[in-house]
Amino acid sequence: MRVAIVTDSTAYLPGEAIARFGIDVVPLSVVVGDEVLSEGGDVSPADVAAALQRRVRVTTSRPNPEAFAAAYREAAARGAEAVVSLHLSAEFSGTYEAAVLAAQEAPLPVRVVDTRMVAMALGYCVLTAAETAQAGGTLDEVAAAAEKRAAATTGFFYVDTLEYLRRGGRIGSARALLGSALAVKPLLHLEDGRIQPLEKVRTSSRAIARLEEIAIQQAGTAEVDVTVHHLVAAERAEAIAERLRERIPGLRQLYVGEVGAVIGAHVGPGLLAVVVSPW
CATH class of the missing domain: 3.40.50.10170 (Rossmann fold)
Structure with a gap:
């Protein structure tokens, strides 16, 4: 080319x-403890998720x-x-x-x-x-x-906790949700390159249902490509994908994939995200 x-x-x-x-x-790069690792080669999403759960310090670098x-x-x-x-x-x-x-x-x-x-x-x-x-x-x-x-592309996501975004300093205006973080399951979205709060939902099951509803509304009847992302939540991601296949009339391609170590370090285990991209 x-x-x-x-x-x-x-x-x-x-x-x-x-x-x-x-x-x-x-x-x-992902830095796990004192070890600098290259995304896609030296460290897996599961490695990062396990380190976060053990409260090992995980950071990233350009x-x-x-x-x-x-x-x-x-x-x-x-x-x-x-x-x-x-x-x-x-x-x-x-x-x-x-x-x-x-x-x-x-x-x-x-x-x-x-x-x-x-x-x-x-x-x-x-x-x-x-x-x-x-x-x-x-x-x-x-x-x-x-x-x-x-x-034209939009991304919506659910996290089990805002703690990992807070630790990494990537939380943006979603910081306003921190005071009630124990009482809600936050839905977030990408807006002008930043993470912004979208909705506060009381339970994880309701948050996931709303994530699907929002993706379907965003897709409308247009021809769209859709990705469902997750971090160590493959079964939940596949279940969402199956329902989206049935409910998005203009769906061209649907891809299910785990986020990598860098994004995983900032969102934590349990992430579910839907990307809707008109063709």
Whole structure:
């Protein structure tokens, strides 16, 4: 492809899609205790969940700019004429900033995009960019297609507790829910790249039911792709997915996948999330 696609490891794309489009994935790091581990290689979501449950300190860190610089050089060496580099919200991480720094020294034009998304909300932007590039799109066309998909995509999620988001400093205005955290099961959503409170629900079963209802309302009758994410809650995620298959009339593809170690470190075990992305 004339335009190469680079992203980071928080897109949580299926491996088949990464291979099919030749997408370069630059990993973030997870620090478990004193050990620095690479997402997608050295540490699994289950490892992070277990560490959190043992109250071991878990933090995350962005890639070094050199990791992006290497990816851009490799794209040039393969014959790419330009790169679109798509990343998780700059509100969550310095990853976007690291990519921008690397792009300044790249041997080819690099457009770095802050999608304001994460997980498969980011992943759908990456897939749209890759499909546009494969069809012969220019640098501007590829970046614009990804940005358009990002603007239309929404993500909603349920966490068993806000404690892990609080520890990681990623809670944003959802901090207002902390005082009643023991009495409610919070539903949150991504809005302008930030985690925002959506609803307070009294029980986990009701929260999960509302998560489904909100996803169905968001999808409407449009053609949509949907992802159900979880962290060590596979059975619950599959049950949600099965009901969404029956209740979303315009469903194109539905993917069920566990979030990786980086996002897992911030949301904790029991996460359930639904991403709705119009086609």
